[in-house]
Amino acid sequence: MRFFLVLCTFFALPFAAQAVELNGTLAQGGLVVGQVQPGSVVTLDGQTVAVAANGAFVMGFSRDAEPRARLKVLGPGGSVEEQTLSIAKQTYQVQRIDGLPTRKVTPNPADVAHIKADNAKIGAVRSSMSTDPRFLSGFHWPVSGPISGVFGSQRILNGTPKSPHNGVDVAAPRGSIIQAPADGVVALVADDMFYTGKTMMIDHGLGLTSVYAHMDDIFVIEGQVLSQGDALGTVGQTGRATGPHLHWGLTWKAVHVDPQLAAGPMMK
Ligand SMILES: [Zn+2]
Missing domain, CATH: 2.60.40 (Immunoglobulin-like)
Structure with a gap:
């Protein structure tokens, strides 16, 4: 691809x-x-x-x-x-996704309140600053499968331009095990976020965090210390998703980076 x-x-x-x-x-x-x-x-x-x-x-x-x-x-x-x-320049593709439920593209006022509450929780994790450099383990892929959405692409959802995609999507069957890509501490476990469904976040230290979205099941609890390879939960289709996949995001403070560059080529 x-x-x-x-x-x-x-x-x-x-x-x-x-x-x-x-x-x-x-x-x-x-x-x-x-x-x-x-x-x-x-x-x-x-x-x-x-x-x-x-x-x-x-x-x-x-x-x-x-x-x-x-x-x-x-x-x-x-x-x-x-x-x-x-800093080398990248080029970004345009990705059109159609067939999403209208409400997941144009939320109603109650949804907007839900989204704001979700964003506050996610923002709190991203603005935290733990001191252990757990990211020194390096990064592996949390799950393997075809990449169905790359970082940075301009998204057009049901015909409406939206913010760029801020992570990478890996398509995998529902129930596939997601592994911690690096050492870290579980910083957030949420059951029902508006866009990202069952969601968890890992703190890798010094402002570097990662997020796992659309999960079917979550095996870990907040505060749990993780080693690279530990099972986090399973792939699902919760939140705004047209099929089972893992959305994996990697963020340094408020700066989204490309997990694919951090993890390198995927081992099949
Ligand atoms: Zn995604």
């Missing part, structure tokens, strides 16, 4: 400099994990980036990130290193 082009276009870099080491994809939607000397202060375009006690940090680049970003590292001994990062 078309999305493989994205993976081939960019290569994971390690590149090293004196004060900072970066691993990941410097592209729109890319996630980059960095390492500095413990006690360093890191800023990205002037905004402070949280650094773990061991010197690890993480940052993400949005769907529409500017072509350059400025990374600055203040070492504990007073050294200063600045780098200009080149």
Whole structure:
């Protein structure tokens, strides 16, 4: 499918400099994990980036990130290193989905209240900042199957343009086991969100969170510590979905990134 082009276009870099080491994809939607000397202060375009006690940090680049970003590292001994990062541009497709129930595209006032309450819960998780860099486990695919929706695509639902798709969709039979793609802590379990149905979220540390939507069953509870590969629940079709699939989102603070870039090619 078309999305493989994205993976081939960019290569994971390690590149090293004196004060900072970066691993990941410097592209729109890319996630980059960095390492500095413990006690360093890191800023990205002037905004402070949280650094773990061991010197690890993480940052993400949005769907529409500017072509350059400025990374600055203040070492504990007073050294200063600045780098200009080149952020590769992505192209996004248009995805039309028809046949959704009208109410799931144009919600009524009661639905709007439901959506606001859902968004407040999701927003609270995304604005939290736990200190353990659990994302250092790296990311695997939580489920395997055909990719039915890529990150960043402009969506037209029942003919109406909507926000870009902020995760990746993997089609899989109802009941397929979803595994934790990385270490983390369960940050949210919700039974009935308007758009995402049975939904759970994982906190991977330092503002990096992931979301799992349209689930059929959830096996975990809030606060549960997860290791990569632990069973989270099963694939379903709850919320706004035209067939059983997992919507998997990965977000650094409020910045949605492409889980496909973080997980790499899927093992079949
Ligand atoms: Zn989706």
